[in-house]
Each structure stands twice: as structure tokens, then as C-alpha cells.
Amino acid sequence: MAIAIYPGSFDPITNGHIDIVRRAKKLFPKLYVAVVANPHKSLLFTIEERVEITKAALVEAGINGLEVISYNGLLIDCAKKHGADAIVRGLRANSDFEYEFQMALTNRDLASEFESVFFMTAKKFSFLSSSIVKEVCMYGGNVSTFVPQSVEIALQKKLRTKK
Numbered sequence: 001m002a003i004a005i006y007p008g009s010f011d012p013i014t015n016g017h018i019d020i021v022r023r024a025k026k027l028f029p030k031l032y033v034a035v036v037a038n039p040h041k042s043l044l045f046t047i048e049e050r051v052e053i054t055k056a057a058l059v060e061a062g063i064n065g066l067e068v069i070s071y072n073g074l075l076i077d078c079a080k081k082h083g084a085d086a087i088v089r090g091l092r093a094n095s096d097f098e099y100e101f102q103m104a105l106t107n108r109d110l111a112s113e114f115e116s117v118f119f120m121t122a123k124k125f126s127f128l129s130s131s132i133v134k135e136v137c138m139y140g141g142n143v144s145t146f147v148p149q150s151v152e153i154a155l156q157k158k159l160r161t162k163k
Contacts, residue, residue: 001029001030002027002028002029002030002085002086003028003029003030003031003032003082003083003084003085003086004024004027004028004030004031004032004084004085004086004087004088004117005031005032005034005075005078005079005082005084005086005087005088006020006021006024006031006032006033006034006087006088006089007034007035007036007071007075007078007087007089008033008034008035008036009035009036009038009041009043009050009130010033010035010050010053010054010130011041011043011044011045011050011130011134012044012045012050012053012054012057012130012133012134012147012151012154012155013050013053013054013057013058013130013147013148013151014125014128014129014130014133014146014147014151015125015128015145015146015147015148016090016092016121016122016125016128016129017090018057018058018061018063018148019121019122019125020088020090020119020121021033021058021061021063021066022061022063023119024088024117024119025063025065025066027117028086028088030066031065031066031067031088032066032067032068032069032082032084033054033058033066033067033068033069034068034069034070034071034075034078035047035050035051035054035068035069035070035071036070036071036072036075037070037071037072044134044155044158044159045154045158047070048070049154049158050070051068051069051070053150053151053154054068055068056148056150056151056154057147057148057150057151060148060149060150061148069082074110075087075107076107076110076111076114079111079114080111084114085113085114085115086114086115086116086117087104087107087114087115087116087117088117088119089103089104089116089117089118089119090118090119090120090121091118091119091120091121092121092125092126092127092128092129093126100116100118103116104116104118128146132146133146133147133155134155134159137152137155137156137159138159143155
């Protein structure tokens with residue numbers, strides 16, 4: 001059975017991420033959505049909050065039969081721990097490709113047993129990022145077309161408490 005891991009900060013998960021999960025789920029009977037601690041990024045939500053928000057968003061999207069996990073450290077160590085064969089990544093633009101290409105080659109050098117599988121984002125999500133969603137929401141904009149309702153509620157609550 002092919003097992004894949006889809007890593008990301010998911011701060012928060014967007015409809016673009018959910019599109020990648022839905023499509024990867026068709027190819028991989030076992031899929032882990034792996035929320036990374038990522039201490040080098042300025043994050044709005046804690047890792048525990050991001051895991052819970054991600055789980056709720058996937059349930060809301062009607063996606064089940066996968067596991068949302070968290071990890072800290074090297075992705076390949078997480079992939080080994082969960083018996084993954086493949087690492088799923090999404091590509092939006094040329095800039096994503098350069099970074100993801102570099103990461104895929106690094107991961108291959110560190111652990112050649114993993115294949116990197118890239119999904120090009122759906123056209124309607126090609127501009128979408130968690131950063132844009134947070135900024136729009138912070139200034140009172142409507143993010144309902146960018147994220148599931150559960151994510152929108154979590155964003156509004158978090159941003160209210162930060163003000």
C-alpha cells in the first residue's frame with residue numbers, strides 16, 4: 001500500500017490545501033497531513049491549534065480516512081516514522097517550483113527511498129496562501145471563499161483576541 005505524507009505549516013489550512021489533500025487521497029490509500037512546528041516562521045496559531053483547525057476543516061470538506069499529525073524536525077524522519085513512500089507537495093507558481101525542487105533534491109539526498117509527488121494547484125487557488133488569508137481577515141475582509149467556515153471562525157476568534 002502506498003503511503004504519503006503531505007507536510008505544511010497550515011497556518012491556517014486553505015481551500016487550496018484542501019484541494020491538494022482531496023486529489024492526493026485519490027492516489028494514496030493512506031495519507032497523513034503533517035503539520036510542522038516550523039520555529040522559523042512567525043505563526044498565528046500554535047501547533048495544537050493548527051492540528052485541530054486542520055482536522056475540523058477536513059471533516060467540514062467531507063474528507064475522511066486520513067490522519068492529521070504534527071511533527072518537529074526533519075520531514076524525512078517523520079516520513080520514516082509513519083512508513084511513508086511519498087511526500088506530497090503543492091505548486092502554485094514558479095517561485096514554489098524552485099523552492100520545492102530544492103527541497104525534493106535535499107530530501108532525496110537524505111533519504112532516497114521517498115518520492116516527491118507534486119500537485120499543481122487548481123487555477124482558482126493559484127494566488128491563495130495562508131498569509132493572504134490572514135491579512136484579509138485581519139483587515140475585516142471576507143475570506144469565506146478561501147477557507148472552510150470552521151477556519152474562518154477560528155481566524156476571527158484568534159485575531160479578535162490579538163487586538
